[in-house]
Amino acid sequence: MIVDVKNLVKTFEQRGTFPWSPVREVRAVQGVNVQVAPGEIIALVGQSGSGKTTVSRMILGLEEPTSGEIWLDGQRWDGLSERERRPLRAKFQYVPQDSMSALNPQQTALEHITETFLVLGGKSKGEAQSSARELLSSLGLEERLHALPREMSGGEQRRVTLARVLALNPKLIVADEPTSGLDPDRRDSVLEALFGNLPKDAGCILVTHDMSEAKQWCNRIYVMLAGRAIEVLDVRKEEPQHPYAKLLFDPWGAPLPEKELSKEGCPFHSNCPIVLHSKCAQELPLLTELTTDSSDHWIACHALCADPESQKKSQAPISTDGETP
Numbered sequence: 018m019i020v021d022v023k024n025l026v027k028t029f030e031q032r033g034t035f036p037w038s039p040v041r042e043v044r045a046v047q048g049v050n051v052q053v054a055p056g057e058i059i060a061l062v063g064q065s066g067s068g069k070t071t072v073s074r075m076i077l078g079l080e081e082p083t084s085g086e087i088w089l090d091g092q093r094w095d096g097l098s099e100r101e102r103r104p105l106r107a108k109f110q111y112v113p114q115d116s117m118s119a120l121n122p123q124q125t126a127l128e129h130i131t132e133t134f135l136v137l138g139g140k141s142k143g144e145a146q147s148s149a150r151e152l153l154s155s156l157g158l159e160e161r162l163h164a165l166p167r168e169m170s171g172g173e174q175r176r177v178t179l180a181r182v183l184a185l186n187p188k189l190i191v192a193d194e195p196t197s198g199l200d201p202d203r204r205d206s207v208l209e210a211l212f213g214n215l216p217k218d219a220g221c222i223l224v225t226h227d228m229s230e231a232k233q234w235c236n237r238i239y240v241m242l243a244g245r246a247i248e249v250l251d252v253r254k255e256e257p258q259h260p261y262a263k264l265l266f267d268p269w270g271a272p273l274p275e276k277e278l279s280k281e282g283c284p285f286h287s288n289c290p291i292v293l294h295s296k297c298a299q300e301l302p303l304l305t306e307l308t309t310d311s312s313d314h315w316i317a318c319h320a321l322c323a324d325p326e327s328q329k330k331s332q333a334p335i336s337t338d339g340e341t342p
């Protein structure tokens with residue numbers, strides 16, 4: 018496995034407005050497991066505040082977990098000091114949302130990538146420059162080699178950021194909303210540049226709230242809600258079943274419910290259009306594997322996962338008296 022994350026937890030302390038206000042514990046991530054195999058592209062999807070970005074940042078060591086284990090390429094990663102991580106960092110790369118802040122305003126596209134090959138890739142100056150030209154051309158930037166960041170479009174800036182990451186031939190790339198703020202054409206070109214040039218056997222984690230992107234490019238999708246994965250599936254083979262995931266993936270853009278997430282029981286309880294099971298308000302549903310032929314489909318929902326019998330029932334029409342027919 019390129020990534021093997023076990024029972025990841027992150028809590029923050031939130032202070033009130035005044036010095037005497039009580040300190041509140043915010044659970045941003047609660048018991049998340051994530052695996053990425055070589056050559057696999059997965060997506061972490063969910064609304065803002067679902068915990069997807071915090072998970073991705075912890076995987077790369079940009080934030081420390083409160084508890085849990087993170088293994089990258091067979092090596093325990095959480096708990097290492099920055100000095101221990103530094104020699105390994107080139108293998109595990111992050112593509113930030115804000116590409117402009119990641120670029121040097123004084124350097125052209127060619128200078129950025131040449132420098133990466135030179136300093137971190139260990140190439141000679143001549144080799145670094147020709148590799149940089151080649152890579153930028155493969156990302157459709159052959160006409161923009163001498164452009165400064167401020168002279169580039171948003172899509173071009175993102176592609177230069179991607180080129181810098183790809184130049185290091187990483188084993189893992191975590192791309193945090195790499196297309197946010199771009200128009201649809203530019204989004205496609207950025208994602209084509211990323212996924213079309215992934216190093217062989219590298220793993221990739223795409224963090225996004227755009228379900229069509231996740232569906233188009235990813236092998237497996239982790240749907241996040243209130244700091245937990247509530248459904249894990251291959252959307253190229255199966256449709257989401259969790260009521261929240263169904264809303265997220267609704268191609269007609271049905272509005273997401275606005276009621277606050279429940280603190281007890283299922284977090285989606287006060288919004289759920291079905292609430293089939295009496296346990297919904299009291300007990301947190303655990304991520305459980307569905308016993309379908311395709312397998313590798315996990316869901317956290319009392320109504321869908323209570324037992325194999327209830328799985329069949331859940332696909333039948335829903336009665337309104339709180340019981341499955």
Ligand code: SF4
Pocket residue numbers: 259260261283284285286287289290291292293294297302317318319320321
């Ligand atoms: S556990 Fe209950 S409330 Fe939560 S999604 Fe399933 S049916 Fe709805």
